[in-house]
Amino acid sequence: MPAVAWLVAPALACSSPKTLIEDAGEPADADLASCAADGPIGTPRPNCPSDLPPDDDCATASPVYDDVAPIFAERCTICHGPSGYASPMYRFDTYAHIMSNMTNIHALTQIYGCRMPPTCAPNLAAGERQTLLKWLVCGAPESRDAGMTD
Numbered sequence: 053m054p055a056v057a058w059l060v061a062p063a064l065a066c067s068s069p070k071t072l073i074e075d076a077g078e079p080a081d082a083d084l085a086s087c088a089a090d091g092p093i094g095t096p097r098p099n100c101p102s103d104l105p106p107d108d109d110c111a112t113a114s115p116v117y118d119d120v121a122p123i124f125a126e127r128c129t130i131c132h133g134p135s136g137y138a139s140p141m142y143r144f145d146t147y148a149h150i151m152s153n154m155t156n157i158h159a160l161t162q163i164y165g166c167r168m169p170p171t172c173a174p175n176l177a178a179g180e181r182q183t184l185l186k187w188l189v190c191g192a193p194e195s196r197d198a199g200m201t202d
Contacts, residue, residue, distance in 0.1 A: 083172065086172075087137075087170055087172035087173060092170060092171055092172065093167075093170050094162075094167050094170075095167065095170070095171055096165055096166040096167050097166040097167075097171055097175060100165065100166035101166075103181070103182070103185070104164055104185060104189065105182065105185050105186040105189050106189075107189045107190060110189070110190035110191065113186070113190075114186060114187060114190035114191075114193055115183050115186055115187040115190075116187070116193050116194060116195050116196055117147045117187075117192070117193070117194045117195070118195075119183060119187065120183060120184055120187045121147075123176075123180045123183060123184055124144040124145070124150070125145070127169060127173075127174075127176060127180065128144045128168075128169070129144055129145045131173075132144040132145070133145045141153055141155070142155055142158060142159075143155070144159070147194050150192065151192065156188055156192045157188075159184070159188060160185070160188040160189070163176070163181065163184055163185060163188070164185060
């Protein structure tokens with residue numbers, strides 16, 4: 053089990069909330085604004101996979117910020133950006149913001165627990181989810197040589 057498993061233990065319980073829109077739908081900004089204001093923020097999606105990637109190959113297999121930045125930009129910054137609906141504490145529009153205030157740990161628990169994106173927004177594709185989780189489990193490196201030691 054990965055070393056970060058203790059961080060996500062509270063997020064493991066996945067229930068079956070009522071989904072406001074189908075994942076294939078593309079909600080309008082007004083719908084996401086309503087979602088952020090009125091919920092169901094923090095409600096896990098049904099059928100949450102238990103798919104936390106291993107952390108034993110991070111030195112060779114970790115994605116880097118350039119790999120995840122497009123996912124954050126497309127899927128997260130409408131709420132977690134400079135003019136987003138979420139708290140400014142949880143901004144995902146730059147590497148510095150993701151790494152501040154332990155936002156990266158919050159992102160890991162929310163993505164792994166199927167709480168983000170919220171059920172009223174389109175779900176992450178399986179590949180996007182795995183890329184984000186692997187990056188976060190591996191310490192969210194900014195570049196290929198970040199954190200490497202001889």
